[in-house]
Amino acid sequence: MSQNLHQETLTRCSDLGLRRTKALKELISTLIEANRPMTLAELAASERLSDQCDKATVYRLLQRLTEHGILRRLGLHERAAYFTLLQPGKHSDYLICTECGKIDAVSAPCPVHELEDEIREKTGYKGLYHELEFFGTCPACA
Structure with a gap:
């Protein structure tokens, strides 16, 4: 696990007024170690969190962290x-299967960075960022 990423994320949480609870620390550690998007069920059942708190607590933490821009919610609404x-200065784009809901990171260079720079220059927006999600049918479902 990247100790720096863990500490930087906890510092961001503190700066936003979030309490550094054991559950928060374990949730952040679990996401960093997994290095992939995870569901509420996966997180609540994880080794680090299952003994620490109940599913409702994990849900509330996820909602709070998403509202504060620490986490990104992915997937189809249904x-x-x-x-x-979410890591400052780093972003990932994702492929989402509309059949099974599987999510994969896109491993190609992002084509939107130049457009983002152009929009920032023309509009004067600060802190501009983007998130891309591509939807389709994965090879297993096709």
Whole structure:
């Protein structure tokens, strides 16, 4: 696990007024170690969190962290939501299967960075960022 990423994320949480509870620390650690988007059910059942708190507590934490821009919610609205850690200066784009809900990170260079720079320059927006989600049918479901 990246100790720096863990500490930086906890510092961001503190700066936003979030309490550094044991459950918060374990949730962040679990997401960093998994290095992939995870569902509420996966997180609540994880080794680090299952003894620490109940599913409702994990849900409330996920909602709070998403509202504060620490986590990103992914997925189709009628399916289970996936959560992933947002890291300043780094972003990921995702492929989401409309049949099974599987989520994969896109491993190609992002084509939107130049457009983002152009929009920032023309509009004067600060802190501009984007998130891309591509939807389709995965090879297993096709």
